[in-house]
Amino acid sequence: MIKSVGILCAVTALLTLAAGGEVQASEYSVGPRPSWVSYEPLVVRSKPAVELVDRGTVYLSFDRQIDTRGGARNMYTRIARSFVDQVGMLAAGEIEIAFEPAFQTVRLHAVRLIRNDRTYDRLDRSRVHVVQSEGARENGVYDGSRALVVLVPDLRVGDTLEYEYTVTGANPVFDGHVLEELPLQWDIPLAHRRLRVLAAADAQLRYRTHGAAHDPAVSNYPTYREWVWEARDVPARLPDDRLPSWYHPHAFVEITDFDGWTEVAAWAGRLFSRNDDDRAVERLVAEIAAAGDDTTERAARALRFVQDEIRYLAIEIGENSHAPSLPSQVLERRFGDCKDKSLLLVSLLRGLGVDAHVALLSTTERERLGARLASPLALDHAVVRVDYGDARGVVWLDPALTHQRGHSAVLQSRARGMALVVGRDGGELETTAMDSKLAHSATGHESAAGAANENPATTEITVRMGLGRGEKPTWMRVDTLHRDEAAENARREIRSSSVAAAEKAYRDYYAGLYPSLVSREPMRVQDDEDANTVTLREEYAIERFWTLANDASRYEGSLFPLELANLIELPQTRARTMPLEVVHPRHVVYTIRAEIDLGWAVEPGEVVIEDEALRFVRNVSVSGNELLLRYELRTRAGYVETERTAMHIESLGKIARLLEYPVSRPVEAHMAAMVRGRSALNWPKVFGALTIALFAFSLTAVCVSLRYHPVLHADGPRADGAQPLGGWLNMFILALAMLVVGTAHDLIANVMPALEPGIWIVITSADSPGFHPFWAPYLMYAIVARLLVAAWLVGVIVACFRRSTRTPSLAIGGLYVLLLLALLEADCFRVVGTGVVDQVGLPTIGRAYLNLVVAAVVTITTTPYLLWSRRARQTFGEHVVSS
Numbered sequence: 064m065i066k067s068v069g070i071l072c073a074v075t076a077l078l079t080l081a082a083g084g085e086v087q088a089s090e091y092s093v094g095p096r097p098s099w100v101s102y103e104p105l106v107v108r109s110k111p112a113v114e115l116v117d118r119g120t121v122y123l124s125f126d127r128q129i130d131t132r133g134g135a136r137n138m139y140t141r142i143a144r145s146f147v148d149q150v151g152m153l154a155a156g157e158i159e160i161a162f163e164p165a166f167q168t169v170r171l172h173a174v175r176l177i178r179n180d181r182t183y184d185r186l187d188r189s190r191v192h193v194v195q196s197e198g199a200r201e202n203g204v205y206d207g208s209r210a211l212v213v214l215v216p217d218l219r220v221g222d223t224l225e226y227e228y229t230v231t232g233a234n235p236v237f238d239g240h241v242l243e244e245l246p247l248q249w250d251i252p253l254a255h256r257r258l259r260v261l262a263a264a265d266a267q268l269r270y271r272t273h274g275a276a277h278d279p280a281v282s283n284y285p286t287y288r289e290w291v292w293e294a295r296d297v298p299a300r301l302p303d304d305r306l307p308s309w310y311h312p313h314a315f316v317e318i319t320d321f322d323g324w325t326e327v328a329a330w331a332g333r334l335f336s337r338n339d340d341d342r343a344v345e346r347l348v349a350e351i352a353a354a355g356d357d358t359t360e361r362a363a364r365a366l367r368f369v370q371d372e373i374r375y376l377a378i379e380i381g382e383n384s385h386a387p388s389l390p391s392q393v394l395e396r397r398f399g400d401c402k403d404k405s406l407l408l409v410s411l412l413r414g415l416g417v418d419a420h421v422a423l424l425s426t427t428e429r430e431r432l433g434a435r436l437a438s439p440l441a442l443d444h445a446v447v448r449v450d451y452g453d454a455r456g457v458v459w460l461d462p463a464l465t466h467q468r469g470h471s472a473v474l475q476s477r478a479r480g481m482a483l484v485v486g487r488d489g490g491e492l493e494t495t496a497m498d499s500k501l502a503h504s505a506t507g508h509e510s511a512a513g514a515a516n517e518n519p520a521t522t523e524i525t526v527r528m529g530l531g532r533g534e535k536p537t538w539m540r541v542d543t544l545h546r547d548e549a550a551e552n553a554r555r556e557i558r559s560s561s562v563a564a565a566e567k568a569y570r571d572y573y574a575g576l577y578p579s580l581v582s583r584e585p586m587r588v589q590d591d592e593d594a595n596t597v598t599l600r601e602e603y604a605i606e607r608f609w610t611l612a613n614d615a616s617r618y619e620g621s622l623f624p625l626e627l628a629n630l631i632e633l634p635q636t637r638a639r640t641m642p643l644e645v646v647h648p649r650h651v652v653y654t655i656r657a658e659i660d661l662g663w664a665v666e667p668g669e670v671v672i673e674d675e676a677l678r679f680v681r682n683v684s685v686s687g688n689e690l691l692l693r694y695e696l697r698t699r700a701g702y703v704e705t706e707r708t709a710m711h712i713e714s715l716g717k718i719a720r721l722l723e724y725p726v727s728r729p730v731e732a733h734m735a736a737m738v739r740g741r742s743a744l745n746w747p748k749v750f751g752a753l754t755i756a757l758f759a760f761s762l763t764a765v766c767v768s769l770r771y772h773p774v775l776h777a778d779g780p781r782a783d784g785a786q787p788l789g790g791w792l793n794m795f796i797l798a799l800a801m802l803v804v805g806t807a808h809d810l811i812a813n814v815m816p817a818l819e820p821g822i823w824i825v826i827t828s829a830d831s832p833g834f835h836p837f838w839a840p841y842l843m844y845a846i847v848a849r850l851l852v853a854a855w856l857v858g859v860i861v862a863c864f865r866r867s868t869r870t871p872s873l874a875i876g877g878l879y880v881l882l883l884l885a886l887l888e889a890d891c892f893r894v895v896g897t898g899v900v901d902q903v904g905l906p907t908i909g910r911a912y913l914n915l916v917v918a919a920v921v922t923i924t925t926t927p928y929l930l931w932s933r934r935a936r937q938t939f940g941e942h943v944v945s946s
Contacts, residue, residue, distance in 0.1 A: 090162075090193050091169040091211055093186065096227055099130050100139045101259060107145065107177060107223050108254075117251045117299065119151030120144050123223065128259040131241045131266070132287055136233035143225040146218065158213040158226055161196065165381035167232035169211050176215070177223040185224075190214040204400075207380035236382040238330065240320055241268060242440050247275055247292060247314040252299045258292040260318060267320055271436050274314030292316060303636040307644045307702040309431040319438040327437045328483055328490030334386045335406055335421050335485050341391030344407075348414035358417060362449060362460075363469075365411040369462040373407065374398045385439060387421075402445040404462035409447055418450045422459070422482040424495075429480030429701075433492055446476045448484050448493075459495045466554040468592040469547075477548055520652040520695070521549040524626055528657045530608065530726070537608035538583065541573075543599040550597040554590060557597075562588055569601055576623055579606035609728070622724040624653040624694050631679075631696065631718050639708040645676045647701035655692040659728065663690045670721060672714050675707065676700045679718045692724055791928065792938060796863050798921070803856045809914075810849045848884045855880070870939045871929040878922040885918040 096102065111121045126141040146155055162169050174186040196208040215224060233239070245258045258279075262268050264287055270279070282289040302312035321327050351364050373393060377400035387402040390410040399407065405421045412419035423442040425432045435441045447460045461467075461476035481492040523544040530537050545553045557565045566586035574580045584602040591598070609618035630649055663685045672679045682693040696718075703711040855877045862870040889912055929935050 119148030172227035243318040325490035
C-alpha cells in the first residue's frame with residue numbers, strides 16, 4: 064500500500080513527537096488546492112454496504128492526480144473515510160504524509176470533519192508536526208525521508224474524516240522523466256477510486272496494468288493529454304501468505320516515458336561514468352596486483368577488500384538514491400551501499416585489466432523483470448558483471464555481500480534473475496549465469512535428479528543418539544556442515560553475535576522438541592574459509608527422552624529432523640488463489656543414527672515424494688543395533704503456480720507426516736512377562752540357575768575324583784629325585800588361574816546378558832531382525848561349555864597343588880577338550896552369521912575366533928612341556944613313597 068493513503072497508524076511518528084520533535088513549518092505550507100485538480104464533492108452514505116466495512120472503517124474515496132507538465136511533478140491526494148465502529152477509532156486521529164525534503168514540499172489544502180451533515184475545519188497548524196522517518200535506518204539505509212503528521216482531535220463513531228494535500232517535486236536524478244507506480248487495488252474495500260495523470264501533448268508516455276484488465280479513459284486536449292483510471296465499489300483482495308516476491312497481489316499501473324531498457328541503460332551509464340582521478344584507488348590497484356599474477360586471484364582479492372573493508376551504509380538522499388558516490392569518496396570514508404561498492408569494485412577490476420561492468424537488477428522481480436516496463440523504479444540492487452574472455456566465461460559478483468568466502472573470484476552473486484548491464488553495448492536485459500543454471504536444473508525431474516547426484520548438499524546434518532533405557536538419559540550429538548550460501552549465513556549469524564549466543568539459540572531450538580535437553584559440551588565451530596564451509600558440533604543429554612505409555616507396557620519416543628520442518632512448513636492459506644513461494648535453492652540432507660541395546664524390529668524401506676517444486680526422500684535402514692534415518696530435500700523451483708498449489712500442499716502434508724519417526728521399547732517388567740508367557744516361570748532366569756548348579760556339580764565331581772588319585776608324597780619324607788612345585792610350573796598354575804578368571808568374566812559379562820528379557824525376545828522372536836533359530840541352542844552350548852571349562856581349570860589347579868600323578872593327563876586331555884569346544888563355538892558363529900551377530904550386538908560371539916586362537920596356542924605350548932620336561936616328570940612322577 065502507499066503510505067500516503069494514511070490507513071495505518073503512525074506509531075513511529077508519535078514516538079518521535081513524544082521525544083521532543085520540532086515543527087518544521089518551512090517544509091510544508093497551507094493553501095487552496097491547485098486549479099488543475101478535478102474536484103468532485105464527497106458523497107457520504109448514511110448506511111454503507113456491509114461489504115465496504117473493514118475493521119470498523121469505510122474507505123469512501125482515494126483520489127490521486129498527478130500533473131507532469133512543464134517538467135514538474137505535482138501529486139494531489141484526497142482521502143476520505145468514515146468510522147462506523149469503535150474498532151475504527153484506534154488509529155483514526157493521525158494523518159501521515161511521507162515526503163523527501165531534499166526535493167519535495169507538501170501543501171495542506173484541507174482537513175475536514177463531517178458529523179451529522181455538518182462540516183468542521185480541523186486543519187490546525189499547532190497539531191501539524193514534521194518528524195524523521197526511521198523505518199529504513201534499521202537496515203543501514205538513510206534516505207532522508209520525513210513524515211508530516213497531522214493530529215485530529217475529537218473524533219467519534221459515525222464521523223467522516225476527509226483531507227487533501229499536494230506534494231510537489233521530483234527526484235532530479237531522473238532528469239525529468241515521468242515515472243509512476245499507482246495502486247488500483249488494496250486489501251481493503253474502497254467506495255471510490257480515481258487515478259488521474261496529466262502530461263504534455265507530445266509526451267511519449269507508456270503504461271502497463273498489472274493484475275487487472277483495466278484500461279484508462281484517455282482524453283486529448285490542445286496542450287496536454289489526460290489518463291483516468293476510475294472505479295466505484297472496488298472490492299478488497301486479501302493476499303495469500305508466502306507469495307513469491309515478484310507476485311503482486313494488488314493490481315497496479317506503471318507509467319514511464321523511457322523508450323526501452325536500452326534508454327534506461329544509457330541513463331544509468333551517465334550516472335556511473337563520472338570521472339574520478341584518484342591516487343588512492345591507483346595505489347590500491349598496485350597493491351593487489353603486486354600480490355600475484357593470476358587474474359582470478361587478483362579479482363578475488365579486490366572483491367574481498369570491497370566486501371570486508373567497505374561497510375554497508377546507504378545515504379540515499381536526493382540524487383544519491385540512484386547515483387553512486389565516486390570510488391575515491393567511498394574508499395576514503397570506508398562505507399557505501401550496493402551501487403557505491405559495485406562502482407568501486409569495477410574501478411579496481413578495470414585497473415587490474417579485468418573486463419567489468421556494473422549491473423542493475425531487481426531482488427523482487429528477479430526473472431520476471433522483463434514483464435515490467437523499462438523504468439529505473441523496477442531496479443533496486445547493483446552487482447558486478449565480470450567477463451574473463453576465456454573458458455571461465457562471465458561471473459556475477461556481489462560486493463554488498465558479507466562473510467562470503469571461497470577459493471577465487473568465481474564467487475557468485477546470490478541475487479538471481481535478469482540484470483541490466485551499464486556501460487556496455489546493447490543495453491538489453493541479461494539473465495545471470497547462476498539463474499540460468501538453476502533454471503536448467505529445474506526444467507524436469509530427470510535433470511534435477513542428475514544435479515542432485517553431481518552437487519553436494521548445501522547443508523548436511525548428522526544426529527547421533529544413544530537411546531538408553533527409560534530411566535537413563537539419552538545422549539545426542541549434532542554435526543552440521545554448511546556449504547556456500549548456507550555457510551555464509553551461518554558465519555554471518557555467529558560473527559554478528561557470538562558463539563555463546565549461537566549455542567544458546569541452537570539449544571533453545573532443540574529444546575522445543577526435547578524440553579529436558581541440556582548441553583554436555585560447548586558448541587564447537589570450525590570455519591574453513593578456503594572451502595567456504597562452516598562445521599558445527601553440539602552435544603546434548605536428554606534427561607527424559609522416553610515417555611511411559613498409558614498401558615505401562617512400553618516407553619515411547621520420537622525422532623524428528625527439526626531443520627527440515629521449517630523448509631516444508633504448510634502455508635496458512637490452503638485453498639489458494641495465488642502462487643506459493645518455495646525457498647529456493649535448498650538442498651538439505653538430514654541423517655539420524657539412533658542406537659539402542661535391544662536392536663530394532665523395523666521394516667527397512669524408502670519413500671520418495673516429488674513434484675515440480677521439490678523432491679523428498681526418506682530412507683529407513685538398520686545396521687546392527689543402529690537405526691538409520693536419512694532425509695533428503697532438494698528444491699527444484701522458487702514457486703508453484705496457482706493451479707498446482709493444491710497438489711504441492713498435498714505433497715507437503717505427506718512429507719510432514721513422514722518427518723516424525725516414532726520409536727518404542729518395552730518396559731523390562733513387561734518383557735519379563737512376555738518371556739514367561741502363560742506359565743509362571745521366567746525361563747532365562749531358570750536357565751541361568753540351572754547352569755550355576757551345573758557348574759557347582761561339575762566342580763564337586765572333579766574335586767571328589769581327585770581324592771582317589773595316587774600322590775607322589777603323602778605324609779612321609781620325599782623320595783630321591785622328587786621335586787616340589789616350582790619353576791615353570793608356577794607360570795603354568797598362574798596361567799590356569801587367569802584362564803579361570805577370564806572364563807568367568809566372559810560368562811558373566813558377555814553371555815549372561817543374553818538372558819535378559821529384552822535381548823532374549825529380540826533373538827528368539829521370529830519377527831525380530833536379530834532372530835536366528837540357532838541362537839537358543841548356541842547360548843545353551845556357550846554357557847555349558849564355559850562352566851565345564853571353568854570346572855576343569857579349577858580341578859587341574861587342585862591336582863597341581865596335590866601333585867597328583869594324574870595332573871599331566873588331566874591337563875593335556877582338558878586342553879584338547881578346550882580346543883574342541885572353541886572350534887565348535889567358532890563354527891556356531893559361522894552358522895549364525897556376522898550380520899545377525901552385529902545386529903544383536905552380543906560381543907561374546909565376536910570373541911569366538913579369539914578364543915579358538917588362544918586355545919590352540921595354549922595346547923601347542925603346554926602339551927610338550929607336561930609330557931617331556933624333567934621338572935614335570937619329577938613333580939608328577941610315578942608312585943614312590945619312602946618307608
